[in-house]
Amino acid sequence: MHLLGKIAVAGLAFAVLGGTAYGYTNLHALDDVTRDSVIDADGGTSPGEQPADGSLDILLVGRDSRADQQGKPLPPAVLRELRVGANGDDLTDTLIVMRIPNGTKDVKAFSIPRDSYVSMPGGRGKINAAFGRAKAAEAKRRRDAGETDKAKIDQAALTAGRRATRQAVEDLTGVKIDHFAEVNLLSFYEISKAVGGVDVCLKQATKDKNSGADFPAGPQRIAGADALAFVRQRDHLVGGDFDRVRRQQVFLAGLARQVLSAGTLTDPGKLSDLIDAVKRSVVLDDSWKLLDFVAQMRGVSGGGIQFDTIPVVNRDYRYDPQDPRATAVQVDPAAVKAFAAAMVGTAAPAAPAAAPVTVDVSNAGPKEGLATRVAGFLADHGFARGTTGNTASRRTSLVRFGADLAQRGAEVAKLLGGLATQESAAVPAGHIEVVLGSVYSGPGTTGGGSAPAAGDAPITSDGVVCVN
Template sequence: MRALGKIVVAGLALVVFGGTAYGYANLRALDEVTRDSVIDAEGETKPGEQPADGSLDILLVGRDSRSDNQGRPLAPEVLRELRAGANGDDLTDTLIVLRIPNGTKEVKAFSIPRDSYVSMPGGKGKINAAFGRAKAAEAGRLRKAGETDKAKIDQGALTAARRATRQAVEDLTGVKIDHFAEVNLLSFYEISKAVGGVEVCLKEATKDKNSGADFPAGPQRVAGADALAFVRQRDGLPGTDLARVRRQQVFLAGLARQVLSAGTLADPGKLSDLIEAVKRSVVLDASWNLLDFVGQMRGVSGGGIQFATIPVVNVDYRYDSANPRATAVQVDPAAVKAFAASLIGTAAPAGPTGPASPAAPVTVDVANASSKEGLAARVAGVLREKGFTASPAGNTAARRTSLVRFRPDLAGRGAEVAKLLGGLATQPSASVPAGHVEVVLGTVYSGPGAAAGGGAPAGAGDEPITSNGVVCVN
């Protein structure tokens, strides 16, 4: 479900990235898409303006909602087709920030795990709960103020929920969101069918009753309910929930590739179906001028879309001592801000303990906490190829998961190392020597260098995810 927000890119890409005369003319049909006042008026990006933070930033949100974009419940027969239960909730299962740096044609997207534990109004919690908290609070406020019109209460609550989600993302990442797009279960189903399906590849066959997933190993094309099952599957995936994030990033890369292909852009029928699917099911912020956006983005290539995930500290964070079974994803806001800033080549603002410039000199010490012979040396070789001064630090006490440690002043470089190695957990630590970043490779490490063969990636699933080609995943 986390891929839901991402596929909005596909709906816009039909003209943004393709730039065909047919697509541009028909973009006006998207004037009928649902709008909402999500972006603060004083912060709206004006036509032709280049944002002051150096990048046009779009928040893509996917909701595990059993209603349409007008808040009307989906019919039982539709839910059966979607393989979704009747009980939905007000959580955001997808949070993606699409960064388009000023003056460049390179697009970068990064995922925020839905269970990231953050500070927000009402107290700390998982970031995907920001939507439901604000929705309930605003509905209660409106009723208390005397509002009795259900439609007005529902719309006011949804607007507040979307704004709260936007604010939570801004607070965590330090990114000023310029535009907002939201999709739900139905929109994902319709858009994936409209483009004729998406090519994906699995390393192994998989089957999961809860999501409806039932796929063979190898390359295949998925659409509709099967595509929904592909991105929603949770049970049966090896590793943590971050494995599902990677699977969904691969799906979006394939979706972007499919939309940009001649088979879609040159087919008036497919293009029309795609536009209609977007109109029926997508919500955009009220300030987004799509025609101006197309003019700014014309010429961006599909191959320039790159995908990543924010650095995390602990994927099995026990945040509630009263309920030790409750888990979340622990994140370090300073490291996340440094990571987001590095995507456009600038450093996050430095405070008393703020991150240093991403270009700060650093030595990476790589330790092997697994039983894989030569792992530290191979990973150090990968890092040297990326320009780091890196060397193996021998074996260390066995542990399951991998970790990147660094002093607080090197949060930016630590986040960069973690990203290069497949999105490893990160941890600020004053015990790390000055100027050094420590990498501890656990028994489940599967990133670049995991397999024998020098500094080469451990396999197709460890390759960087872009819209250039199909990458096999778990």
């Protein structure tokens, strides 16, 4: 059972460092945080790309590791407290890209499902495997070159894994990562306890043996092992991993809200515990200048965080003909790049169309309100709202358009996760028609775009949202 929930790193990036903006003296206590050359000139990248608006893009990584940041295995007593076994994979089971603006705008963040099937060195595979592949390859290369110092081999391998993860995210999203932060199981556990717990809410009671989850319905405060169980659980959830991603986002919003509250910032004991937890277990890239970052966070700490998830084509993608039971999450890189550019505000303005382009959306599946939500998503991307409603049931989705709107029709198809297209003279002039099939899982559904599914409130840091 892999783990997704080590998202306290985002609490570091937004909340912990943002909170220390209230007192620069606290920041110096973080001088001992572990650093790694994830983003540097030697690695073929340049830190701090500095977009025109001065914003920063941070990759927040949660790694499935039963070791501390020095590579020492966690003691059996600690593993029992965490309710996890001794064996863990070299997987990055939480990947969140966070845009920190230079000013008072809201922070925007989006999740990448851990099973997203992408191209990377060594062949196509799930994006959370990029770390382990590169780590193993670098360790082998060092040993083959005659290196015998285990500590040096292990550190070089970890650096290679982190760089490969950063590169895989950049390749998929088109977003240049300026900074990197990583936590593991222990750091998540300690940070959530240090802030005194995080407020969450569940739509119904849930119990799961594998994760240790045992929660009543309704609002509640969780910390430590309970918090880890909350973000680990995927069994007995309707949406599986996608519900678990939504739990990550809810917990992260609550963590930021809790750290930035007066109860934490004005409590020397809590603040000290929080800083100690970060120092013990968090890894940052060595190009990250914390004082500069804190100054930038001052402008946004009073705003909020808006969460989303990249669009997907198929949540149950059978990628291996030799093993029909193997599944992954199918994504369209072009659609993901378009989504990410719109999400972080880096997309170049679209060239004006010769005539207004109206999109009519029909829902051929069972999801109530889907056509309206998708129409709203497309309106946010410059298309005029047309008619919305239901149509005869069909499994697959389709985008239809006249010959003169082939380019804009292809753009709509990509925005919605890479849908099939069809040129048709029957489509009215100036219109594009979208038919959403029963297996549609792009923007407008949970875990696939800026609009939430029916009954699901948008996740921000402004308040507690009940989730599955």
